[in-house]
Amino acid sequence: MQISxxxxxxxxxxxxxxxxxxxxxxxxxxxxxxFAEKSRYKxxxxxxxxQGLPLGIIDADSKSMLEDRVASIRRANxxxxxxxxxxxxxxxxxxxxxxxxxxxxxxxxxxxxxRGNAMLFSVGRYKDKISFDQDPPVFLEKLVIFDNQxxxxxxxxxx
Amino acid sequence: xxxxxxxxxxxxxxxLVEIPYDIYTDPDLYRDEISKIYRGATWNxxxxxxxxxxxxxxxxxxxxxxxxxxxxxxxxxxxVMENRCAHRGxxxxxxxKGNAKLLSCVYHSWTYKLDxxxxxxxxxxxxxxxGGLPEAFNKATNGLKRLKVTEFxxxxxxxxxxxxxxxxxxxxxxxxxxIRSILSKPLVYLGRNVQVxxxxxxxxxxxxxxxxxxxxxxxxxxxxxxxxxxxxxxxVVGAGGGSHISYGKSKTGVxxxxxxxxxxxxxxxxxxxxxxxxxxxDESGEGMTTRILSVFPSLGLQCHYNSIAIRQVLPKGxxxxxxxxxxxxxxxxxxxxxxxxxxxxxxxxxAGYISMEDGCIGGFVQQAIRGVSGEVGIVPMGGxxxxxxxxxxxxxxxxxxxxxxxxxxxM
Numbered sequence: 001m002q003i004s005x006x007x008x009x010x011x012x013x014x015x016x017x018x019x020x021x022x023x024x025x026x027x028x029x030x031x032x033x034x035f036a037e038k039s040r041y042k043x044x045x046x047x048x049x050x051q052g053l054p055l056g057i058i059d060a061d062s063k064s065m066l067e068d069r070v071a072s073i074r075r076a077n078x079x080x081x082x083x084x085x086x087x088x089x090x091x092x093x094x095x096x097x098x099x100x101x102x103x104x105x106x107x108x109x110x111x112x113x114x115r116g117n118a119m120l121f122s123v124g125r126y127k128d129k130i131s132f133d134q135d136p137p138v139f140l141e142k143l144v145i146f147d148n149q150x151x152x153x154x155x156x157x158x159x
Numbered sequence: 160x161x162x163x164x165x166x167x168x169x170x171x172x173x174x175l176v177e178i179p180y181d182i183y184t185d186p187d188l189y190r191d192e193i194s195k196i197y198r199g200a201t202w203n204x205x206x207x208x209x210x211x212x213x214x215x216x217x218x219x220x221x222x223x224x225x226x227x228x229x230x231x232x233x234x235x236x237x238x239v240m241e242n243r244c245a246h247r248g249x250x251x252x253x254x255x256k257g258n259a260k261l262l263s264c265v266y267h268s269w270t271y272k273l274d275x276x277x278x279x280x281x282x283x284x285x286x287x288x289x290g291g292l293p294e295a296f297n298k299a300t301n302g303l304k305r306l307k308v309t310e311f312x313x314x315x316x317x318x319x320x321x322x323x324x325x326x327x328x329x330x331x332x333x334x335x336x337x338i339r340s341i342l343s344k345p346l347v348y349l350g351r352n353v354q355v356x357x358x359x360x361x362x363x364x365x366x367x368x369x370x371x372x373x374x375x376x377x378x379x380x381x382x383x384x385x386x387x388x389x390x391x392x393x394x395v396v397g398a399g400g401g402s403h404i405s406y407g408k409s410k411t412g413v414x415x416x417x418x419x420x421x422x423x424x425x426x427x428x429x430x431x432x433x434x435x436x437x438x439x440x441d442e443s444g445e446g447m448t449t450r451i452l453s454v455f456p457s458l459g460l461q462c463h464y465n466s467i468a469i470r471q472v473l474p475k476g477x478x479x480x481x482x483x484x485x486x487x488x489x490x491x492x493x494x495x496x497x498x499x500x501x502x503x504x505x506x507x508x509x510a511g512y513i514s515m516e517d518g519c520i521g522g523f524v525q526q527a528i529r530g531v532s533g534e535v536g537i538v539p540m541g542g543x544x545x546x547x548x549x550x551x552x553x554x555x556x557x558x559x560x561x562x563x564x565x566x567x568x569x570m
Contacts, residue, residue, distance in 0.1 A: 044350075045353075053349060055352065076429075077515055079515065153522060154354070154510065
């Protein structure tokens with residue numbers, strides 16, 4: 001790709017900032033737009049991932065599945081109101097293949113519940129493949145590998 | 160376990176309809192439950208035989224609150240023993256899984272064979288003729304504490320008691336046959352998810368047996384027209400009341416009118432944009448889309464379409480429960496079938512379309528009963544008994560749970 005390292009990192013940083021703000025600011029309807037039509041979004045425990053076991057807690061292989069997920073969160077599923085704050089750091093480019101950039105990054109998600117408690121809800125890493133064919137870039141694959149195996153209460157909002 | 164106080168929790172009468180709220184909050188009762196139920200004459204789910212396929216394989220698990228190890232020995236037999244060194248009580252296995260010739264405690268290097276018997280004691284004869292074990296020390300009686308084991312359809316259960324009925328008698332022939340029907344072939348383990356529920360273990364056990372709530376709380380069913388209480392189906396309550404199966408068949412009696420008449424929320428009849436989620440194959444041969452089975456006190460077995468999971472219910476203190484979702488397929492699944500099972504795993508688990516509410520609903524109960532004394536919750540739907548039924552708007556299997564509970568607790 002004809003793009004300087006600095007520009008590439010800047011564009012990736014901006015993508016993650018927009019991604020986390022979309023979820024944290026409750027604009028879930030826009031969340032599927034961060035993904036290509038044919039894309040993979042999977043949340044999996046590091047235990048399963050490292051043992052080569054395929055089971056995730058969310059496993060979607062199309063943007064439409066993510067739209068269904070949002071529709072279900074909005075209109076079907078029942079849970080106490082809560083919000084997240086994402087913190088993404090240590091972004092590293094691991095591979096560039098044409099316009100497709102693979103990255104790995106750490107994330108933390110703090111969950112704030114309706115009673116005013118904040119807890120460290122999820123911590124782990126993203127292993128993502130991003131297509132820079134379009135602007136803004138989109139995820140072809142987003143693998144959320146969480147280290148805290150015990151998921152508190154439920155996971156409704158995406159990570 | 161020294162019991163210092165006796166619980167004051169009492170049922171208001173001999174029936175099974177009125178459940179005292181402090182049964183979910185009383186710490187003394189909780190200690191009694193650990194000893195009378197989890198360490199009593201019950202079969203507790205430990206792991207899948209498929210998780211320890213090879214000689215020397217081990218996994219760690221729990222029976223009630225107690226850490227245990229399940230192993231497969233050189234002869235292929237499965238053993239379950241407490242994960243606690245006979246010497247000073249340290250954990251023996253520190254990893255969740257592995258393969259070993261011997262189990263070795265890191266504290267003083269005591270080693271155990273795969274059946275839990277004591278193998279070696281470091282400096283058994285002392286050093287330079289001084290110290291070491293006394294001659295009277297009997298290694299044969301100082302192994303890891305062993306539990307009785309049974310394997311049924313690839314599920315490994317353990318019990319502390321010699322009085323526990325054989326497994327088929329324990330659950331009854333009908334429930335045993337339903338397990339055989341769901342787990343009809345050798346299993347392959349697909350992984351697990353662990354969910355922490357902010358409620359007492361019995362609230363989840365009730366939820367598991369509560370066919371009444373399924374289409375009312377889990378509105379994904381309604382919204383996408385997947386399940387109605389008016390579907391054909393029914394409930395079988397097993398021996399002693401503690402076990403049950405609730406099942407439903409698709410494309411029978413999909414009746415919106417009853418739901419409209421009741422004014423039930425979320426009847427929106429939406430369509431999935433990507434319906435491949437529910438591209439299911441009928442493995443039951445009878446059109447069953449939902450089968451939820453329980454075995455007192457720690458097992459749930461679920462088959463939603465092609466998603467098969469074994470749910471292990473673990474008490475973690477009076478107000479917390481850990482729910483371990485172990486997903487399986489069959490060894491003869493082709494790639495398409497495996498993908499189908501994984502895709503349908505979106506239905507269940509901590510983020511499951513039709514199960515996530517169960518993660519919070521028990522917490523809503525646990526929050527609301529705080530500080531309450533002398534009051535009861537009621538389970539009157541479908542009468543007061545525990546007989547099998549073809550109704551689904553019923554709480555019959557919850558009452559079955561309480562029948563088994565009262566028997567084991569002597570309450």
